[in-house]
Amino acid sequence: MTGKNNFDVIIIGGSYAGLAAAMSLGRALRRVLIIDSGKPCNRQTPHSHNFLTRDGSTPAEIAAIGKEQVLKYDTVQFYTGLATRGVKTETGFEIGTDKGDTFSGTKLIFATGITDEQPAIPGxxxxxxxxxxxxxxxxxxxxxxxxxxxxxxxxxxxxxxxxxxxxxxxxxxxxxxxxxxxxxxxxxxxxxxxxxxxxxxxxxxxxxxxxxxxxxxxxxxxxxxxxxxRVNFTQHCDISVQLGCELTEQGYLRVDAMQKTTVPHVYACGDNSSMMRSVANAVSTGTLTGAITNKDLIDESF
Ligand SMILES: Cc1cc2nc3c(=O)[nH]c(=O)nc-3n(C[C@H](O)[C@H](O)[C@H](O)COP(=O)(O)OP(=O)(O)OC[C@H]3O[C@@H](n4cnc5c(N)ncnc54)[C@H](O)[C@@H]3O)c2cc1C
The missing domain is CATH 3.50.50.60 (FAD/NAD(P)-binding domain)
Known part of the structure; x- marks a missing residue:
């Protein structure tokens, strides 16, 4: 995938939160691009628990089923790579990747998770x-x-x-x-x-x-x-902050009850904006974010 494409929504992060947002948007007939670098925070865990219907599955199995179901919607595209750059344009946002590709979208969702900082204790x-x-x-x-x-x-x-x-x-x-x-x-x-x-x-x-x-x-x-x-964490992706999104004192992206960040047309879901760290919460906030983003697109054009 190269060059610019005008997507309705670009989702950065294609794990549980990003896939859930894409599911809502794909089913709402939106042209969606998911950009994902394939590094979810739970990748070292042998079994994931407490997510209804998938208790005890590996984290990768849960994501793979989600990805397969989301990509059945032909308006959703998945790009494997790292988003490295984001700028606001007159019509939305332009996102650049580590492979030199550039994409444009009207709305932007961060489903980028957090990075756990490991203490310097061997083992x-x-x-x-x-x-x-x-x-x-x-x-x-x-x-x-x-x-x-x-x-x-x-x-x-x-x-x-x-x-x-x-x-x-x-x-x-x-x-x-x-x-x-x-x-x-x-x-x-x-x-x-x-x-x-x-x-x-x-x-x-x-x-x-x-x-x-x-x-x-x-x-x-x-x-x-x-x-x-409980270890310290940083945002996995700092493009949101570069675009002006505010962080809370704890270091989460500040969102309102509708998952909107402090920058217009930018949304966040999953671990990057919530203390409730679980697959269920990532899916829940992702689903809400997809629906709210779609509602905003409807409100702006109706
Ligand atoms: C060790 C561990 C074990 C856990 N075990 C469980 C469990 O058993 N049950 C449970 O319910 N929860 C568990 N959790 C919590 C759960 O894993 C998280 O809540 C969930 O993964 C959050 O989903 P997310 O989509 O917000 O973020 P993540 O799953 O972390 O995914 C973020 C995605 O965004 C991508 N990304 C980030 N920046 C960029 C960028 N610039 N460009 C492109 N892609 C980018 C990453 O590569 C990644 O794929 C565990 C967490 C940890 C750390």
Missing amino acids: FAECWGISVIHCPYCHGYEVKQEKTGILANGDMAFDFGKLISNWTDELTIFTNGASTLTPEQMEKLAQHNIAVVEKVITKVEHDKGYVRQLVFEDGRTFALRALYA
Whole structure:
């Protein structure tokens, strides 16, 4: 695919949110281009859970079924590549890619997800999404009542500890350095048999991503089956910000209840604009975004 094409809508990001938006738009007879670089955030996870009808499927299977169903609509086209450039034009937007192609569209949807920043602990990144997990609703059931750790400090450690105590009684919080938990929080955690370890972690030892033990600065170890962690994130794609879209204090694209960003004719859905990180939420917000984008196109031309 080369050269310019005037699409009704360009969707950057062709994972769950982008495909769901394309489904709504394709069924609304809109000419849609999805541009996708094939790097969803959950690609290292062996099984995805808690998405109705696909519980336990691999992330790639869910996306492949979605893509097949969406591309049955002949108004939807899928372009494999990285969007690298975006500019506002008189009639909409022009998007350039790493392959040197340029596309134009009236409306623009960002379904680009976020990038998780892995802490510099050897072994951590290899276990990410396999036994180092971010969300109990996605993976907690599979490690229920197992020896489990939480890598966090302060208020986040306390809140995470309280939440995860729903899934296991064998819980330890690792603050990876001096604890910033308050005495009241420490007391409450102790009442629930949640220990706090302040040692600095030097390594996560694992078998093909399945954690065996944490190794500390003093050479001692702690055996575990699962480690919960919330890591920092950045937007996977910064074209939205270059176009002037505002971010929230947490770093999400700011959207209203209709998934509209702060820039007219630009929408966002999925992980890039929501704290509720799940395939179901990506599909839900994507579906809404497609419908709202179509409604705006109708309103503007009727
Ligand atoms: C490790 C892990 C495990 C998870 N497990 C589960 C689970 O079991 N169940 C569950 O419901 N949820 C799970 N989640 C959450 C779920 O994966 C996300 O909520 C979901 O993937 C968000 O979908 P999305 O379409 O918004 O973003 P993503 O799936 O991250 O997709 C974003 C897409 O945009 C593309 N993209 C980004 N920038 C560009 C660009 N400039 N040009 C072209 N393409 C671009 C990327 O390549 C990617 O394909 C997990 C998340 C993680 C990190």
